[in-house]
Amino acid sequence: MSVLIVGTTALDSIKTPTAENPRLLGGSASHAAVAASYFSPVKLAGGVGEDFPKKYIELYRRHKIDLEGLQTLPGKTFHWSGQYELNMNNRRTLMTELGVIETFSPTLPKSYQNSQFVLLGNIAPVLQHRVLDQMRHPKFVVADSMDLWLNIALPDLLKLLKRIDCFVLNDSEAHQLTKEDNVFVALEKIHKLGPKYVIIKKGSHGSILSGPKGFFICPAYPLHKVVDPTGAGDSFAGGMVGYLAGARGSIDANIRRAMIYGSVVASFCCEGFGLNRTTKIKRNDIEKRVKELEKFTRF
């Protein structure tokens, strides 16, 4: 089955102490869509400016991503620029040009409206609502968010949590939302806000699912070098939803394995700038790392 992915489609300029990478393809929807494309057909909803490079349209096409819902709007593409410190653990934003994202509103083509699997990638909660308003009967809706929306759009986000099946957030956002240090108490509190499935991401420490079948402690793939973690969380969510859409059987039967696949695609994302590494892998590279994770966790 296909998966509908909405989020930002952006240009990222990333500086490190040794390299400059201007105007890479970035944004939550780009990372999630490429990740999901290894498992299912993907329909992308987003907005870019007139300056959006053709080579990135071709990149989407190489991943067989349906672009009927990608709007080209008058103005410039959303552009983020950031700098990493020597140890690659801290980054700071140098510049944010919102461009067309400021006025973008997702309008879903008819062919998108029956999608069964939906990933509301990180974008303003009001736009995530607008996507759901246009859907018929989605089977499984996953939403991601970020600290910014917890700060400036909390009421919209809280309403969204009542409309989705699965909420994915990182540990610092879980703390911000619940005021809880303990991850397991935070998971309980987030369930009470709506979602039946809650996943807290902990970066290199993996992630934790709380769902109807209890907890799943999902490992991160061991990486000896992290080149650029930008988009890793989006890749995780995209890989997970893509795997779910491509698998037979119930959500409960598949979601743990789906998280493992998401975790593996996120590991590839971290090994290159932007989408450089994620776009160069084959399904078989993913399967190899999944097998390794099986070995690393069996006891």
Added chain:
Amino acid sequence: MSVLIVGTTALDSIKTPTAENPRLLGGSASHAAVAASYFSPVKLAGGVGEDFPKKYIELYRRHKIDLEGLQTLPGKTFHWSGQYELNMNNRRTLMTELGVIETFSPTLPKSYQNSQFVLLGNIAPVLQHRVLDQMRHPKFVVADSMDLWLNIALPDLLKLLKRIDCFVLNDSEAHQLTKEDNVFVALEKIHKLGPKYVIIKKGSHGSILSGPKGFFICPAYPLHKVVDPTGAGDSFAGGMVGYLAGARGSIDANIRRAMIYGSVVASFCCEGFGLNRTTKIKRNDIEKRVKELEKFTRF
């Protein structure tokens, strides 16, 4: 088979915003010995002062711990006092009275010298060496340490690493020892210092083993409330070595499961002050949590 455990035998006074717990039984050897006692007979080597409460000797005896190697020395028992902050994540030392630990030197009774499994719990590396000097042919030697010894006794510790099979340390100590942020690169560097098995502990994020059969990503048991993490690392190491000593088959066949058992005993340790909770469990309570961890990690 029995396991020999050496380390500190101490009194811990622990303050929190809501409670004072004066002169609890503490020290690396106490926590490790009680943890190991659920799986194997334990021989304890340590030194206490004339003020050491009889009730703690009785506690050791209830766990069938062999005390032939526990010396009572003129002077006071090693006494540590610390205070936890409201969120229980940070603690500061209020007072340290070294007492008899300042002059203690482990002298092993004959009955200890043939032990096959040895845990050199956290104590000065020079004393860990002295224990090894008295052993015949131990099969598997595990050592723990702490930041203090990395700071003031690094040459002794580096020599020790060449004499042991397995080194257990936490992530901040691994960083201090190798100057590496990346856990997997740090593991490689520590192997080069001697030990065939290296385990990096990451608190609530679990632990990672690197050994001849590759990595093992060991989960922490999900806890909704941490009362007092003092001794959790010692409980992990003690539970692990105790399980190994009690199991049939090779180290490689058992060490992953041994870490799971260590992780579970450490989870009980965190649920009470000092040894309050760890001494009140039954083997069956441990088995229940091991089964839960199986469920939480299967995919």
